[in-house]
Amino acid sequence: MRSISFDLVRCTAGQRVTALLFFHHPMRGMGHSAARSFSQPPQAVALQNPSTVSMGPLVVAACSADVLKALSANEHSRVPPGTAVERLPALASHVLGQRSFYPLYPAAPGTCLDTSHYSQLQLPVMPNVLLMPSDLAPFAKLLPPTAWMAGGPPGLEVAGSVAGAGKGTGAAPPVSAAPVVVINPGRLARGAAGGTFAHVVVSPGDAPVLERIRVEVKRV
Template sequence: SLPAQDSVTVLGQVCCDSNGKLNAKSVLLEAGPDQGGQQVQVDLSELKEYSLFPGQVVVMEGMNATGETFVASKLYEGLPLPFYTSNVKMETDEVSEPLSVLVACGPYMPSDSLTFDPLLDLIGVIVRDRPDVCLLLGPFVDSKHEKIEKAEVTETFEAIFSRCMESIVDGTRSVGCHLVFVPSQRDIHHHFIYPQPPFTLPSLSKDQTQRVTLVSDPCTLLINGVTFGLTSTDILFHISAEEISSGTGSDRFSRILKHMLTQRSYYPLYPPVEELNMDYEKFQSFAQMPLTPDVLIIPSELRYFVKDVVGCVCVNPGRLTKGQVGGTYSRMLIQRSASSEDGQRASPCLAAQVVKI
């Protein structure tokens, strides 16, 4: 915020000059706490294109002749983190078996009933298709369910959750697939905080626990040499409500997904939406991306999709139920590629689709 007649390059976090929604006239750039946390108004009129949201860390080049307004002439975002590369070298003639993955996101009950009919349909699909891994994201006991909102429930939320888990674990026993459960902010029986700790399932037998993995929201998994980023929190919807853009030419989903990868975070929006109860102490340890995943699973209320964004396959499987009717899930077939001779990562070969239940 010091006056300067020459062009300068500055690093800071985008924020809004009021409590309202960000717009082209309300953009501030805030220095980090190590630099004193100073704020300066930003004039975007000289930028040919931009896409900004509160919390985004950017580098801007420009002039601040008066000390009051920084006139930006160039805007730079960060680079995504490297992809995972295995230290174990695959032989060139060694071909790993393709990995079959099914992905579904709750709610798993129709809005007018506490029965698991859509979930039973999904279990039928799992038994038929026999995937190696099922990634199942919450909500499993949805706080926005009509019956729960109206307090028309005759059993505890924990009992409903246990019934749901038993249906899935017992119903897929014949398949032997590995089950991964991700909690959601909308799971009424679970901790209402982000990042969110894994579920606990003390009732599982020893045989069952061998094929069940309970993870946090968000999390990064390594499955057969392929990395998956998972989050059940609708960051896509949250950023799309706050983002401002001009002249970018790209579609909104791809822009936001690229922001997540270049900001290296599962939740780069700051401040977060009001309904998100953020634990800032845990945020740095559990909500940052340790690497760029090969596959990013990012369920949203926005329309389902499969997109390749800077080499990362991003999948919104949609929700298994939409009100009183069935929704969608996703399935993938992934063939891991051998590393090149210089040890560089080779993208896995991946076929993905979103399917109506």
């Protein structure tokens, strides 16, 4: 299980949202009678996997599949000498550049992925925060547009853009120029030992999300 804790801080009161990204392995259905025996926590919302959700002004995209690990095993690249490139954020840039939660085909062996619903892996808008839980080293990085726009398909809508922009006119929607915060919270538990989780705080205000967000990857 992976865990993300969001604090959406408001001027009058604070609101905490905890996102639990469960294992992506297939599970046996429990049935309605078993499901009714578990009480649902207040304000709990079940979302599909992957999902793009709006939390007030914040747009968050998440997928529980270990995309970073799959990309790491399939990418072949060489960094020129003297060039400072961080490998894990560079892997995450493929998701944004190809506007897909899983930009690999065929999928890695053992991946729980129904290719008949492959279209649902597309990113509908550019998120402010992209959650990519992985077995690789946890991190929280800022990806500027230059990291993923080169070679990426155009037409990715800006989060919070005017409804209908670029639709029905033959013109592609505008491409977001805002950086994206990419987070790998790691695993909440590693065997019998504790793992890591991400604590995200978004402060109120009219400034861009980039200037109001703080991310900490904490160890259990």
